[in-house]
Amino acid sequence: MDEPGNRKQRNTYYLLIGAGLFLLLNQLLGVGTMIALFLVGLGIYKLSSSGSKIGYVLLGVGLIILSAQNFAVLAGIGLIGVGIYYGRSLRTRRRVADDPVYRKTTFVESLRFDKGPWVLRSTNISCLVGELHMDLTMAMFEKPEVTVVVSGLVGDIDLILPEDVGVEIECSILFGAIDAPFQKASGVLSKRVWRSPNFGTSHARVRFVLSYLVADVDVRIL
Template identity: 30%
Template sequence: MQTRKKTWAIVLIVVGAIMLLGKWVTPLSMVALLVLCYGIYTMRANRVSFGYKCLAVGAGLLLLDHIILVLGGILISVGVFYARARELHRGREYVRRQEFVSQLNREREPWVPEPISLWNLFGDVNCDFSLALPTEPDTVIHLQGVICDADLTFPEEYGVELDIFVGYGKVSFEGKAHSGMLNKFVWRSPGYAYSEQKVRVVMAYAAGDVNIRIN
């Protein structure tokens, strides 16, 4: 009896969604949604690289089928990015970049962190702050876009503040994973206000896999 009720509930939800979104549903968009769903499934099965490729293909198919809708969403995201960047950096000098595909890899040799706001369609971020040579007492890292794979490592002596939003994907912090839809993760290290070196990371992506470690 419970199984029958559950089946009817799913049928009603699907029919209602088709009625509401009927004019947007085409054979190509259905294929794109299937590819996106498979990409999400493979990401949850720890096949992250292949999953991102599926998400990229699915997003490309949706772009072809609903170019105006997708471009409108991208323009809104970029507009929010500009407003958020000004708010976060508050008049201080910072680097601002907008790229379709970008890599921010700082994990193999010493590097100097700088305040940055980066927007991208597809991003790959790997930063190890234990190798950083900071020149300022606090740094703001602002990352925003569509899809991102991020791996961040911070030393224990740093004051760290995290504000992360992932529309669908996974946020892992100290080995504990938080996955699903509308994934919001906010954290501030103890004694942040009294730390000599502070880092604030603000991220917002439609889909992604974010891994954060404190060493």
């Protein structure tokens, strides 16, 4: 057990170091930037540890303060994000380059494939901020196997899949949540791949390749 004197000395040690770091960072960055970085860090921690929605709020508030204090820095981060987005679009586009493909590239979009019977063909969708809803229980497959590639910065993806269709889902997401029968995860995510047990034997197969910086993915199997 620590002696009271040793504990007091240790606390003084931490206090002096903390005060010194605060003064140094305050001189270099400013109070507003320090608060913004703290909120961003706390938001990322909340997302990675518990997936709490408060993490998104903290992250958003921190970025807003950071943008007000350091517009050039945030603009640089935004340009880097756009560059990553287009880089991912170019890489994922090769997945379906040899097939007849439905392509759509836009900045903001809400796409719904759930109104009556519709034809599912190999698809490549690139959207900075978008929403995608696909109900494959109403889909007629153009070919026995199709690939659907969806990429962007921020997305909300809802997929309804019939039980008799072979499915493979590859998710590359930095922040967000996945809610599916095969997996539930939230916070800081990485690459996740899932394949249904009947993928190799099913008469109809679909591969989903989802690539986002921030996304919420919901999958239901009927």
